[in-house]
Amino acid sequence: MSDSPRRYAQSAALFARAAAVVPGGIYGHMAPTLMVPGESPYFAARSEGARYWDADGNEFLDFLCGYGPNLLGYGHPEVEEAAARQARDANCLNHPTARFVELAERMTALVDFAAWAVFGKNGADLTTWAIQVAREHTGRKKILRVAGAYHGAHAWCSPGHGGWIEEDRAHIHTFPWNDLDAFRDFVRRHPGEVAGVITTAWHHPNFSPAELPKPGFFAGLVETCRAEGIVFILDDVRSGFRLHHGGSHRFFPGCEPDLAVYCKALANGHPISAAVGRSFLRKAAARVFLTGSYWNSAVPMAAALKTLEVAERDDAVGRIAKLGARFRAGLHAAAARHGIAASLSGHDSMPNWNFADDPNSYRAQAFACEAMRRGVFFHPHHNWFLCAAHTEADIDHAVAVADAVFAAMNSDAVVPAEH
Amino acid sequence: MTPLPPDELLARLHLEAVLPTLGELPGEWTRAARLTRRGRLDVELRAGRDLATRVRLRDGLLRVAPGGGAPAVRLAWKDHRSFNALLRDERPRRLPRVERGLWRVPMLVRLGRMMAEFSAVMNPPDAALERDAKRARAHVRLALNVLLRALPILAAHDAPTRRALAGGPAGLILLAVPSADYSAWIRLDADAASAGRGDPPAPPDARIIFRDVASAARLLRGALDPATAVGLGWVRIEGALLLADLLDVLLARSDAFLGRPPA
Ligand SMILES: Cc1ncc(COP(=O)(O)O)c(C=O)c1O
Numbered sequence: 257m258s259d260s261p262r263r264y265a266q267s268a269a270l271f272a273r274a275a276a277v278v279p280g281g282i283y284g285h286m287a288p289t290l291m292v293p294g295e296s297p298y299f300a301a302r303s304e305g306a307r308y309w310d311a312d313g314n315e316f317l318d319f320l321c322g323y324g325p326n327l328l329g330y331g332h333p334e335v336e337e338a339a340a341r342q343a344r345d346a347n348c349l350n351h352p353t354a355r356f357v358e359l360a361e362r363m364t365a366l367v368d369f370a371a372w373a374v375f376g377k378n379g380a381d382l383t384t385w386a387i388q389v390a391r392e393h394t395g396r397k398k399i400l401r402v403a404g405a406y407h408g409a410h411a412w413c414s415p416g417h418g419g420w421i422e423e424d425r426a427h428i429h430t431f432p433w434n435d436l437d438a439f440r441d442f443v444r445r446h447p448g449e450v451a452g453v454i455t456t457a458w459h460h461p462n463f464s465p466a467e468l469p470k471p472g473f474f475a476g477l478v479e480t481c482r483a484e485g486i487v488f489i490l491d492d493v494r495s496g497f498r499l500h501h502g503g504s505h506r507f508f509p510g511c512e513p514d515l516a517v518y519c520k521a522l523a524n525g526h527p528i529s530a531a532v533g534r535s536f537l538r539k540a541a542a543r544v545f546l547t548g549s550y551w552n553s554a555v556p557m558a559a560a561l562k563t564l565e566v567a568e569r570d571d572a573v574g575r576i577a578k579l580g581a582r583f584r585a586g587l588h589a590a591a592a593r594h595g596i597a598a599s600l601s602g603h604d605s606m607p608n609w610n611f612a613d614d615p616n617s618y619r620a621q622a623f624a625c626e627a628m629r630r631g632v633f634f635h636p637h638h639n640w641f642l643c644a645a646h647t648e649a650d651i652d653h654a655v656a657v658a659d660a661v662f663a664a665m666n667s668d669a670v671v672p673a674e675h
Numbered sequence: 676m677t678p679l680p681p682d683e684l685l686a687r688l689h690l691e692a693v694l695p696t697l698g699e700l701p702g703e704w705t706r707a708a709r710l711t712r713r714g715r716l717d718v719e720l721r722a723g724r725d726l727a728t729r730v731r732l733r734d735g736l737l738r739v740a741p742g743g744g745a746p747a748v749r750l751a752w753k754d755h756r757s758f759n760a761l762l763r764d765e766r767p768r769r770l771p772r773v774e775r776g777l778w779r780v781p782m783l784v785r786l787g788r789m790m791a792e793f794s795a796v797m798n799p800p801d802a803a804l805e806r807d808a809k810r811a812r813a814h815v816r817l818a819l820n821v822l823l824r825a826l827p828i829l830a831a832h833d834a835p836t837r838r839a840l841a842g843g844p845a846g847l848i849l850l851a852v853p854s855a856d857y858s859a860w861i862r863l864d865a866d867a868a869s870a871g872r873g874d875p876p877a878p879p880d881a882r883i884i885f886r887d888v889a890s891a892a893r894l895l896r897g898a899l900d901p902a903t904a905v906g907l908g909w910v911r912i913e914g915a916l917l918l919a920d921l922l923d924v925l926l927a928r929s930d931a932f933l934g935r936p937p938a
Contacts, residue, residue, distance in 0.1 A: 271906050275899070281906040288906040290916065298906065417839060417924045463917065616846075616880045616914040637916065 266311035267298040284409065285323060285638075290462075292636055295625040303330035305645035308633075316633040317650055321641035324494050324520030324606070328566055329645025335524045335562045342558035348550055355557035362564055363532050367503045367516065370532035372541060376551055379493030379519035380408020382531040383454065385546055386515050387412070389533070390452030390487035393540035398446055400439065400453040403430035404461045407454060407491055433459035433467055436476040443484055452487035453477065457495050457504035457511065458602055460639045463617055465610045466602025468508075475510030487537065490516040493529065497521040498576060498605040498641070501568050507603075521567075526559035572644040573605075579646050580604025586655030594662035608639045619665070626661040634658075676831040676866070684832050685932050686722040686755035689762045690741075692824035693933065694720070694728055696817050697793050698739040703813035707792040710785070711737045718786050719746035721774075722758035730786060737789075748776035748783065764794070797821075798935070804892050812855050815891045819850065822895075823859055823870035825929045830868035836928045841865050843921035846880035852891045853884065863921055881914035883922070897934050901926065 271288070275281040281298075282288060288298055297310030306329060309315050318326075328335065346353055356375070363373035376382045387399050399412070407413040411424035431438040433455075443450055455477070460466040481488045490513035495504045498521055505511040515537055519529035527550070533541060567573070584600045584607065591598045597612035598619075611619040617637060624636035632654050634640060679687065701708040716732035728741045750771040752758035757769035776782070795803075796813045804811045829836040845865055851858040860875035861868065885891035890909030893899060901923050904910045912919045 268908070275903045275907055280900060280902040283902070287902055289902050289912065289920075292913075293905045293911065294908050417920075463915075616918075617916070618914050621913060 263314075264294070264297055264310070264312055266313075270299045270311055290637060292621045292625050296628050296633075305329040305331075306643055306647075306650055314631070316628070316631055317654060318633045319640040319642070319654065320633055320635050320638070321643050322525060323638070324498075324641055325523075325525040326641070326643050326645075327497060327521035328524050328563060328570075328572060329643055330525070332524055332563075332566065332645075334566055335526075335559050338562035339526060339555050339559040342555045345554070347555045348553045352552040353554040353557070355554045355561065356552060359530075359557045359560055362561060363518075363530055366501065366564065367532045368506070369512065369514075369534050370516075371535035372538050373530055373532045374541065374546055375557070376529040376531070376546070377527050377548060377556075378408070379491070379517060379529050380410050380413075381548065381551075382517045382519070382529050383407040383489070383491050383493065384410045384412065385544060386489045386491075386517055386531055387452055387454060388544045389515060389537055389540050390489060392544050393487060393537055394451040394485060396449050396451035397427040398450045399428050400442060400450060401428060401430055402433045402455050402459060405433070405456055405459065405491070406461075407493075434470045434473050436473055439477060440480055443480055443486065447484075450484065450486045452489050453481060454489040454491055456491050456493075457499070457508060460494070460602050460606065460608060462637045462639075464608070465599070466608040466639060468602065469511070472510070474508055474512070478510060478512045481514070487515060488513045492516050493519040494639075495603065495606060497564070497567060497573070499573065499603055501573055522563065523556050523560035524563040526556035526563075527553075528556035528560050530560075567644070570644065575644050576605045576642050576646075579648065579651050580607065580642050582648060583607075583642065583651045583655065586651065587658055590655055590659040590662055593659070594666050596662050596665065602639060604642070606639050606641045609634065622665060623658075623661055626664055627657055630657045630660065632657045676837075678834040678837070679832040681932075682755040682759060683723070683726070684828075685759045686726050687832070688825050688828055688932050689759060690720065690722065690726050690728045691828055692821050693762065693797075694730070695739045695824060696797075696820045697730065697789065698737050699817060699820060700789070700793055700796065700813075701737055703816055704792060704796050704810075707789065707796075710789055710792065711735055714781075714785055715747075716782055716785055716789075717747035718782060719749045719775075720758070720771075721749060721751040723752070723755045726755070726758075730789075732785075746775060748779050749774040764798075801896070801898070804896075805889070808888070811888050811892045815852055815855050815885075815888050815895060816857050818895045819852070819857060819859060819891075820872070821933065822926070822929055823861070823872065825933065826861060826868040826870050826925055829925060829928050829932075830863075830866070833928055833932075836868075836925055837866065839921060839924040839928075840868065843924075844880075844915060844917045846915055846918040847875050847877055848918060848922055849875050849879035849882045849884075851882070851884045852888060854887045855885075855891065861922065863918065863925075868925065879914065881912065881916070881918045881922075883919060884911045884913075885909065886911070897930055 271281050299311040300308055301311050302309045306318055308318050360373040364370045411420040412428050414420060458468045490505055492504045496518035500506040503516055505513055515533040517531045522528055581604055584604055600607040600609055602608050614620055620636040624634045627634045701711045711732055712735055716730055719727055719729045721727040728739055729746055731738045751774045752771045760769050799810055830840055845863055848861045859872050861870040886909050894904045905912055
């Protein structure tokens, strides 16, 4: 891994071609605008374990993990072998395969409260479906969600400015994370109107530090939901199976959802999402039409079965937690050594890294650029991810790179790269 | 502040954002400077009953602003829509009534020539911008000036702009085109926007820097969306991305009113 400045000529050339034929060039969360344009790759070419190579051949030790799907390491041999084996037999047919049943059985065994499971492709397929189920079950309209939380790119929740109308959100209401009083107040003011509440396991917004649930937050939320017949939906799309093999709710006392949605880490990069629920929601779940051209494809299901098996067998969660603690300690010590006020927040398996007094992310951007030049991929605005393919040596290397970047930041040696 | 009907809002943008920029044309464009060296001009343009501005040239100084006694000439359009049609160069032309100074034909001719120069800088064919660096520079500087004037008006009277501002972050943005010697600032708040030329009054929360005049011209003319322009390196954004994202929404609103229809 060299420390030489990176060059992104191929990325730039591909982007120029994309710009001619794709609105925005690259849209959504991978859009260059959300990184530091010109200072990070736009296109990837190859990956292995905890590393990837961009279109120009630059190698990165990766702390974004494809925004979460990489749990066991890119191209995990056992998962890929299971997927390939399944692909030889069948993938997208007239019917589901036995993998469909096996995976539903596996999910309901794995998640303690789950009586049933369904599958989609992306997180938002099922966060959206989950609120439909809550409405169907309760016969009510209103959905509460936490302000600033991400649940997908659908009209009811997209953070984008375009493509939705006020009516799409007429019954979607927000309350601040951890603010039990605000939640209860809304419920009190709308008796018998709230169908469901959807939250993540902790608050991990872009651009700002993460916030873990306050003691009593989930317990209080669940208490109100039970008393008022409100469906509690846990959006575990991003964090599911990184904190606990049985789902993130197991990690946070009092967090007892009625319905949970999983996606990213479920099949180590193969396209599949899942929702599981308590038995009282089964009828409503059966009544809300759910399907998609590829939603019953067998290959991602085989990959999910293998991912869950390997993750449990190899204690991926425990391994990531240990690496995460090492990473936290190392980064904090390095920052302190250079007198830099910055900290990791959230859970160690997918921490947010923020500098103090950096409301506009200037320092975060400078930090990420410098780290990328040294071959370590840290996102400037989004939470990071650790995976089971990271090694202690990788963590130590990343900390050493951060240490060098802190030194450079202190000496004002941080200069913009040439594209 | 109240949302205005689209025609009225557009007339207002024409009168309070576009036309005042005509006053800056002589400083940017030699042919316009020549036109203003001699002669006099005092024409009020009135759209509907309530909106008006006045183009005045005296002692070589061109100014566009409302008010100030009886004008030498008054051109009045019966409603906002027919006034807008003129500035959008729509056919058939809807001619105004000349309410005062019908006999001051030379003044009207001078105004017509000035407007033609203005249009040559503000709405030139793409090819002219590509090969004429001076025109491109003037175009970028004046188009940005229009924008600086348009944003506070949209923030006050355009419902989608107001909704975006209310839901977005507040902050100060630096906008710069170093190769055109241009810098400006825009302040976005929950219920208003303000803007001005020169250095921002405080350290900016976000910096938006255009790589060169040609890129700025293409972007301002809607040849490309801002996200693609950023990816291509035409524009650099640093700092508060959500603030820059909010400005993008406002630019789209400005473009919806003042931009050219897509090819
Ligand atoms: C917490 C959370 N919910 C929902 C989603 C939406 O998932 P998808 O992008 O797969 O639709 C995401 C995606 O990042 C997420 O992080």
